Amino acid sequence: MPKAEKTETAIDRFMPVQLDSLRIDSILDFDLYVRAGTDYVLYRASNMPFTEENRSGLLRYNVKVLYVAGDKRRQYQEYLETNIKSIVLDPTIEENAKAGIVYDSAKLLVKDVLDNPTLGNNIRRSQSLVDSTVAFILTGRNAFHSLLRVMSFDYYTYSHSVNVCTFSLALAQFMGIEDVKELCQLGTGALLHDVGKTMIPEAVLQKRSQLSDREWELIKAHPQWGVDILKETGLIEEESYYPVLEHHEREDGSGYPRGLRSGEIHAHSKIVAIADVFDAMTTRRVYRSAVAPFVALKEIFDQEGVFDRSFLENFTLLMGPAGQHKRS
Ligand SMILES: [Fe+2]
Ligand SMILES: [Fe+2]
Structure with missing residues (x-):
């Protein structure tokens, strides 16, 4: 050979x-x-x-x-998930190594969840992973920057989900949300925000030419389908539904599925909306290269009235100089 x-x-x-x-x-x-x-x-x-x-x-x-x-792989994954919390809280393990372990474990898990989103065990595994990620993020701001260093810049729905969860938790904590229960609710919604996309044919998700009206209807339905899937499991707290249902809503009412306006959109959904659009812009796709973080932030800022100004300002501060070099 x-x-x-x-x-x-x-x-x-x-x-x-x-x-x-x-x-x-x-x-x-x-x-x-x-x-x-x-x-x-x-x-x-x-x-x-x-x-x-x-x-x-x-x-x-x-x-x-x-x-x-x-x-x-499965045996190792189960081993990792059983031990992740103690790894995250182990003071002898350096932060970058923890970040790598949390991120890899999350990616493997989300792959399983997206293959079978209504399986109760997958949802329970997601919740325990979010719980460990929250514990890690709460160990300090360096934890987030370590996660930034290990994040994947290639767009796949599973890595996108993990990235959006990471950005959302970091932004929430940066904005003063310290309550573990609330962070876990937000993190679960962020991790599963696109679970409704599992109902859309891959050909539509990957389509590079203009979508037909029918295809666009399918895309617009994914937030509600996401909530329907999560409800079916009966395992998710209702607070986690908000980011799933509202991450495409926009401040000026131009979003979907319901065209909600600023005051009607849940704060968690506003956080996930920013994390979602930022990650989508700064990761590589087959058909285009990634946009540098500062360019992405500027473009997001330039869309007057689309995202919550104060959330966006906080996100920019959070990304700071460390965030600026991560994907350029
Ligand atoms: Fe989405
Ligand atoms: Fe998304």
């Missing part, structure tokens, strides 16, 4: 795992591998506890990333 081909296959078959995500003395139900050039070598068989000695031994050789086989 030619060498290049072998390498590609091996990389496809293994996924990286941050050493920091492995809890000391926990039993792992997946094998761990280390990378040796283009090969992956078994380091530790499953069902053995991962010890402090294992960890320090790896660190002595500067190994900070291990690998699990692709077919054990």
Whole structure:
């Protein structure tokens, strides 16, 4: 077999795992591998506890990333979700590593949610992930900037969902919302804001030419469909419906689905609306490159009366200099 081909296959078959995500003395139900050039070598068989000695031994050789086989992705994901809160609150793990773990875990989870949004277990997993993300964001402003550094700049509905949730929680906290319950309600709505898009055919979502009236009707229906899906699960608090239903409403009444005006739009929805449009502009699409953050902010500001001025000003302050370099 030619060498290049072998390498590609091996990389496809293994996924990286941050050493920091492995809890000391926990039993792992997946094998761990280390990378040796283009090969992956078994380091530790499953069902053995991962010890402090294992960890320090790896660190002595500067190994900070291990690998699990692709077919054990689910086991690793479950392990991660079970342990994420303790990882986030562990003072010995550095912030950037925590951010990477939270973000990767969120992306894997949202992929599952979008594949099967009415599955109760998926919704419960989302809520526990939002809970950990809130705990992480509340550890300080650096947490948000660490998340900014690990965010994906390529647009996929799942990474978009995670980005919008991250921006929304950071903006809410920046604007003085500190109540954990409220942040969790907002975060859940933000993470699931586009869940109604799962009802729209991919061909319509990806269409680059002008949409027909019928197709546009489908797009305009996704906020309500999102709420319908969440209601069906019976697991989401009603406060989380607002951002799902209203993230395309605009201050001047030009939004959809109901054409609400400023005073009629929930504060959480205003936050998610800004996070949504900012992420959509600053991520790469197949058909266009990303817009630099400061250009995106300027363009959003220039749309007079469309977004809440004071929310937008806060978002600009939040992004600050650290936000300015992240996607340029
Ligand atoms: Fe949307
Ligand atoms: Fe969106």
